Amino acid sequence: MQRILQSACLAICCLIAPAVLAGKPIVTDEFDRILITGDNTPGDVLGQIELVASNPLPTTWSLERPVPYGDQRNYLRPGQLDATEIVTIDAETGEIRLKRVPAEVPAEYYAEVRAHNDEGYMEQVLIIITRQDRPAIENALDIFTQRNESGPISFYATNGVDPAKLLYAANIANALLMNDRRADGRITAYVKEANAVMTLFETFEERNEAIDFYMHSGELPSRTQDLQDEEIIPDYLRLGGPSDLRRDASVEEITHLIHGTGIKRAYPGVQRRLEHAVPSAVARGFWTPQDGLPRDAWADEYLIYGLDIYYGVHVNREFKGVPLTAENLASVDPELYDIVAFLFPDKDELFRYMDWLYLENEDLD
Incomplete structure (x- = not known):
């Protein structure tokens, strides 16, 4: 199984220790991207969405259909493929699981992930990228x-x-x-x-x-x-x-x-x-x-x-x-x-x- 989960948080390491606070769950203000290749089959766990700040309250996860311009950075645009058609999210763990082999390869699918607790919720963008094969490192800079x-x-x-x-x-x-x-x-x-x-x-x-x-x-x-x-x-x-x-x-x-x-x-x-x-x-x-x-x-x-x-x-x-x-x-x-x-x-x-x-x-x- 080939898989990758990458978070585009603007994190640069420094010495301030994160505090454990209650309140609504905080996810990245950017996005997570996950790769699906021809080696993946339905049922595979592709990755996991996580909070960027610890929270003692239980978090419930859900996957929402993409609404054009519905995210804070306007990454969601008209005409994008719907990632909810090919993946699901575990409500308790945030694990992203393949439910259906994507019809479009290569392609990019979009959705929003919602993290919810008793104090509120926050959403982030999820991008599912499909390729037949895993990209090779020797081609990383070709773009x-x-x-x-x-x-x-x-x-x-x-x-x-x-x-x-x-x-x-x-x-x-x-x-x-x-x-x-x-x-x-x-x-x-x-x-x-x-x-x-x-x-x-x-x-x-x-x-x-x-x-x-x-x-x-x-x-x-x-x-x-x-x-x-x-x-x-x-x-x-x-x-x-x-x-x-x-x-x-x-x-x-x-x-x-x-x-x-x-x-x-x-x-x-x-x-x-x-x-x-x-x-x-x-x-x-x-x-x-x-x-x-x-x-x-x-x-x-x-x-x-x-x-x-x-x-x-x-x-x-x-x-x-x-x-x-x-x-x-x-x-x-x-x-x-x-x-x-x-x-x-x-x-x-x-x-x-x-x-x-x-x-x-x-x-x-």
Whole structure:
């Protein structure tokens, strides 16, 4: 029997231990993907859905037909095949079992998994991918037809990714490492040692269904982080994060890779400071993690929140009446400000590196 279960949770390991709390069950805010091959037969257990946070209350599992755009990330779209026709879920264990040989091979089937207890419920997407044979590791990178390996982080992109966006993302990566280059370069050295790679897909759907790559990504001699063409918006940061423009995810996703491969190893003391700052920020209501975000990823997302403020993305938001500007971050959360300012170039430096016109300060050299 060939089987694979992969969770796309945004988990990057850190030192905060998950708390055991009651409340509604928390599943991933992303999806699980499961592979079915010609070796599978009805009755096979293909994988198991699990909570991302421990919960003392009993959980009941159910499988729901896919409703287009009914999930929080809009992964469910019209015309997708219904996974409830070929698999079932055990109500007590969350095990996914094959009930019928899929009629479509190769294909992708979708459903929603609902985790329910006495306090409420949460849903996540399930993707069942059918292939006649198990994907081979030697073909894992075939989907990436464009490469940019000029910097410490390599960028691999699928055919549909705009080459201009590929170059933009590579430039953002180099800009984010400016402070490290001025210091002793230890973050960059660790990033290179990890063979850090940004994998760029045209759409989330292409990423979600890329079983040939993701089945073997953990076996490849590299650390990867994904970014989609549809979420690379080069004008967003330059224009100060306007509300009528989709948010550019480039800084966020590239920073996740730099953080996981370089910062944590280069500056473990800074990482501990970041982790210790998170509970206070949550308690004060300054930052709130979204449902489905694993506790061990909170510090990573909190760093991104601080970086967004540092680069002027949240200037139209307030915390207790104080606009969230880079200057105000220094007083609202001095620890987060100090960490961000130590690790990354400021807005002026970033804009100068990216060759963006900065109307607020025309005298930059």
